[in-house]
Amino acid sequence: MAAVEINCPACGRETLLRREPCFEGLRKTGEALSCASCGHLFADESQIPYKSAPQTPELFDESDRSPAADVFDGDETRRLCRHCAHYTVNPFLQWCAQHRREVEATDTCPDFEDGGGKDEEE
Ligand SMILES: [Zn+2]
DSSP: OOOOEEEOTTTOOEEEEEEEEEEETTEEEEEEEEETTTOOEESSGGGOOBOOOOOOOOOOOGGGOOGGGOSSSGGGGGGBGGGBTTEEEOSSOEEETTTTEEOOTTOBOTTOOBOTTTTOOO
C-alpha cells in the first residue's frame, strides 16, 4: 500500500499515516488510522490531515497569455538558422559559416541573412 503523507496536528510533524485493521474478536471491524510518529488516533477518514500537494500557483491562465509570447510568429520564423544563407548542414552537424560554430536549425541569429529559401524541404 502506498504511504500516505499527513501533517499530524498532534505532533506537528510531516509524517505518514498508519493504517491498521481493527478486530473485534476475529472479525475485522474497521481500520485504525493513526500518526506513524506519535500514534495520535484519527476518528475517521475525514479527520485525516492529508499533506496537501505542493501549491502550484496558477500565474498564467489562457486569458493572460499575450500573443507576443509566441516567438514562432511572423518574422521570427524567417530568422531561423535553417533559412539563413550561412547555414550549412551535413550528416554530422549543422554549421553557421558566418560565426563558425555549430547551430541548431531552430536557432535565431541577429546576423541572419536570407538564404532565399533554397533549402526548403517540407
Ligand atoms: Zn503525530
